[in-house]
Amino acid sequence: LTTLAIETSCDDTAVAILTRDPEDGRSRLVFNERISSDHRQFRGIEPLVAVQGHTSALAPLLRRAVERMPSHGDGGRARGCPDFVSVTRGPGIMPNLSVGLSTAKGLAVAWNVPLVGVHHMQAHALTPRLVRSLGMRMPVDEGEGAGTASGPEFPFMTLLVSGGHTQLVHSRSLTDHRIIATTADVAIGNLLDHAARDILPTDVLESAEDVMYGRVLEAFAFPDGGTPEEYAAAFQPSATRADELVDHPTGYDWILPLPLRHTRRLEYSFTAIGTTVQRIAKANPSMSVPERRALARHTMASAFRHLASRICLALEDDKVKWALRDTSTLVIAGGVACNRFLLHTLRSTLEARAHGHIRFVVPPPELCTDNAAMIAWTGMEMFEGGHHTDLSVLAINKWPMDPDKGPGIMGAP
Ligand code: ATP
Numbered sequence: 001l002t003t004l005a006i007e008t009s010c011d012d013t014a015v016a017i018l019t020r021d022p023e024d025g026r027s028r029l030v031f032n033e034r035i036s037s038d039h040r041q042f043r044g045i046e047p048l049v050a051v052q053g054h055t056s057a058l059a060p061l062l063r064r065a066v067e068r069m070p071s072h073g074d075g076g077r078a079r080g081c082p083d084f085v086s087v088t089r090g091p092g093i094m095p096n097l098s099v100g101l102s103t104a105k106g107l108a109v110a111w112n113v114p115l116v117g118v119h120h121m122q123a124h125a126l127t128p129r130l131v132r133s134l135g136m137r138m139p140v141d142e143g144e145g146a147g148t149a150s151g152p153e154f155p156f157m158t159l160l161v162s163g164g165h166t167q168l169v170h171s172r173s174l175t176d177h178r179i180i181a182t183t184a185d186v187a188i189g190n191l192l193d194h195a196a197r198d199i200l201p202t203d204v205l206e207s208a209e210d211v212m213y214g215r216v217l218e219a220f221a222f223p224d225g226g227t228p229e230e231y232a233a234a235f236q237p238s239a240t241r242a243d244e245l246v247d248h249p250t251g252y253d254w255i256l257p258l259p260l261r262h263t264r265r266l267e268y269s270f271t272a273i274g275t276t277v278q279r280i281a282k283a284n285p286s287m288s289v290p291e292r293r294a295l296a297r298h299t300m301a302s303a304f305r306h307l308a309s310r311i312c313l314a315l316e317d318d319k320v321k322w323a324l325r326d327t328s329t330l331v332i333a334g335g336v337a338c339n340r341f342l343l344h345t346l347r348s349t350l351e352a353r354a355h356g357h358i359r360f361v362v363p364p365p366e367l368c369t370d371n372a373a374m375i376a377w378t379g380m381e382m383f384e385g386g387h388h389t390d391l392s393v394l395a396i397n398k399w400p401m402d403p404d405k406g407p408g409i410m411g412a413p
């Protein structure tokens with residue numbers, strides 16, 4: 001089976017062609033490229049520039065992809081034609097999604113093949129399954145039961161940490177994803193992007209290659225790449241629940257809040273960290289580079305500590321514990337999953353809280369941030385599961401995966 005996939009939910013224009021052998025389950029990425037527009041002068045993603053970028057970049061990128069389309073050996077489809085078209089239907093920025101969706105519909109009509117509209121967050125969550133199917137090395141697969149050649153099999157937990165989402169999800173099957181905790185305000189990627197603009201020295205900010213400031217913040221905080229010793233010095237977990245009651249000590253005359261520390265509610269919140277960082281940066285405009293570096297480390301540490309605390313609370317919550325009884329794998333996906341210090345914080349906190357048996361699976365960085373390969377893979381799994389999308393569907397900008405909170409993964413008709 002061959003699919004061509006389009007992803008335009010945010011600012012990356014991405015196209016992939018994936019083939020999968022239904023017999024042995026192995027996949028091959030024939031084409032996988034992305035083009036981003038330049039948002040540096042805006043210091044963040046400017047939606048209008050992104051939509052113009054998609055409009056000009058998508059068709060030429062598709063033309064290059066189609067030139068690589070494998071011809072079918074079985075004499076079935078004509079050369080240059082996939083078995084179906086996959087496309088991100090949501091969530092994301094509405095006009096941006098529509099560029100990709102309309103183009104995908106056009107291709108499906110022209111080729112006379114089915115369309116599969118894909119949920120972008122489901123695609124982030126399924127990325128480790130793509131990695132296995134491609135026979136690629138999984139950069140992080142540790143804990144009990146690690147290292148199997150396929151999977152991760154359902155059920156598993158997913159921590160989705162990206163520019164627009166922060167969710168702890170219980171993925172029970174291809175189409176059944178229940179949200180355990182989600183953010184009440186901004187997403188963690190958004191917090192890190194904003195905090196980076198407050199913390200980074202001007203020259204570092206201005207020489208950034210793109211506006212993925214979360215990545216720049218990590219590189220600035222750990223200029224030598226981050227060693228276990230540096231990570232341990234920047235974050236030490238506490239074994240007790242009392243840890244949830246203290247703000248983040250720093251050794252400087254500023255302190256960062258630990259969000260929601262007075263409640264055990266299964267929810268995330270990042271604005272308090274963001275406003276505190278902004279206040280510290282405004283009050284100390286001439287902060288030295290070492291102090292800025294410390295602020296960067298502590299900002300990440302308190303945000304990641306908050307992520308870890310809610311995972312522990314979920315694992316310790318009677319109701320959730322029951323639902324998760326067969327689930328011991330945690331997939332970490334989305335752009336922020338690239339962060340190596342995040343992994344240290346989660347791993348050491350879970351170990352300190354007697355959840356060390358949880359297996360961690362993290363895909364490679366180039367597949368954590370937005371890409372069309374994950375859309376192709378999710379389209380493939382959905383298509384093989386018998387799911388198609390009607391040609392009249394609309395894009396969905398806010399689309400909870402949880403069937404209890406909206407139309408669910410199958411989407412509105
Ligand atoms: P969503 O998937 O929620 O629609 P998105 O597609 O814009 O949002 P992704 O491409 O998955 O988000 O991730 C981008 C985010 O990841 C940005 O906020 C970026 O700063 C962050 N990010 C990327 N690399 C790192 C890193 N090494 N450390 C921290 N954050 C990072």
Ligand code: FE
Nearest residue numbers: 120162369370
């Ligand atoms: Fe994304």
